[in-house]
Amino acid sequence: MSSRGLASLLAMPPSLRPVILQAALSPSSILSCPTTPLSQTRSYAKRATPSKTRRTASPIPPKKKKTAASRPSVSTKAKPAPAATKKATTSIRPTATSTSTATSTTTSSSTTPDVELHNQPPRTFSYLPTPASTITGSAVLADPPLDADITRSSNLFRHPKFLYSAPRFLNLPFNTRIPEICILGRSNVGKSTLINALAGYGGKKAGTAHGGSASRKGIAITSAKAGCTKTMNAYGFGPPASVKPLTKEEQERNKEGGRGRSERRKKGTGSFKPEGMPKHSLIMMDMPGYGMNSRADWGDEILKYINRRDILSGAVLLVDAVAGLKDGDRMVLDVLREAGLRTSVVLTKADKLVTEPDLHLWQTSTTLREACSHVFQELRQIEKQGESQWFEGDGWTPEIFVTGAGDPKMGGMGIDGARVAICRLAGLVAEPSRMVHVQQPEIVPFDQLVFTAPKVMPKYKIESKPVDKTRGVETAGRGRTRPRTSEKVFDPIRAMEQQIMRAPRLKDLGRASF
Ligand SMILES: Nc1nc2c(ncn2[C@@H]2O[C@H](COP(=O)(O)OP(=O)(O)OP(=O)(O)O)[C@@H](O)[C@H]2O)c(=O)[nH]1
């Protein structure tokens, strides 16, 4: 042993000296493990705080932490952690979480933006008729409503509430200030389902009855069996409309001008029940359906409601996209026309025509386009058959909104559009100004005009309702009258001039808006 080795031996703790001395004397052990004493010394020196050192200084994070960091969103979603754990996770790795979220968003938007967009069913989907003068009866896809209108109408459909059921017209409470819109249609067409969807219960929930104890999902009762809704059911939507309280005179006028029947008074006392302050912005009236399983007296009450409810601002006629307009619908449209009530047609169950929630499929569906064209043709026909001022745009709204409210896969398809349509009827959202192509006849100088008599004189038939000549006025629906129109006299010269003006050479000279 060298003098240096001896000195280090003396510096060691006395308890270790015999062991080290024995090892030093054996040459083989020195050769095989020369660092043993040093390592032993080192470990001995650090034994005081072994675990502490490992916890703080270890560069590898513990296994548990690593798992949590690698998939934070999944673990939170799969099993909601208790509040304390959640807090800890957020406070420890806020950047990690935000980064992962940002990354996932970026990835999804950068890789498959179109797929995401196309796989959503359209929230607003409507058709417009082409101008009657050009290609009669065909339909074109309408531009979606303005975002501001969609947001406004969606807000107006918040806070849905069932208000009352009225089996008869006389049972309806007074309402002189909140606009009412009624939903009409054949039995089983989806009226109550649409009410649920408007209230935010889309898809499966919209078509689920809430009457049973097991499934209380929507606000309206729906059923696959026709004739489910037997009374006029009112639903309130939106925040309370801001109006002034009715004055005493107005209340008195209500009392006198009301129907003045015993139903309007509290039973026994004969006292008048005044109208309260509005609690909603809009009232939707779900009506009993006509057709299968319906009753004649329901029809009477519906007629009374359409003709005599002054606050009624419009009607939404639901038409089954597969079945199309039926005789019952035509009769109701006749009534609406004679009443001069603004009407919007909404197609329901369109998910039966386009079964996939793919926007592209919806936009290119010819079946759906034809279904809408057919409805336009029928509406124009019904408009012509009457004498009232119930015209396209003024009486019936030309835009037909398409919905598939009750389909679980579609989940409230087209409901945003239906909301906008209803709010437009109620005057809560502005009507859009419509741009249409107008084809004008080419202007020909007078000296170039060539007058030729038609080879066959056309037979003109003037279709009009027989007018009661004894009376100076005629009814225009909803209690209104207008002066009787003068009798039309056939003027052959004028008819010939008109035919010349309707020359086949037409040129598109621009656009006009109205
Ligand atoms: N696939 C599909 N089914 C619908 C749709 N709308 C309604 N339904 C179904 O049609 C059936 C009738 O719906 P309701 O809302 O009760 O029809 P209704 O017009 O209120 O019927 P009545 O109250 O009898 O006049 C239910 O089974 C609904 O689930 C839709 O858009 N798509």
Ligand SMILES: [Mg+2]
């Ligand atoms: Mg119903």
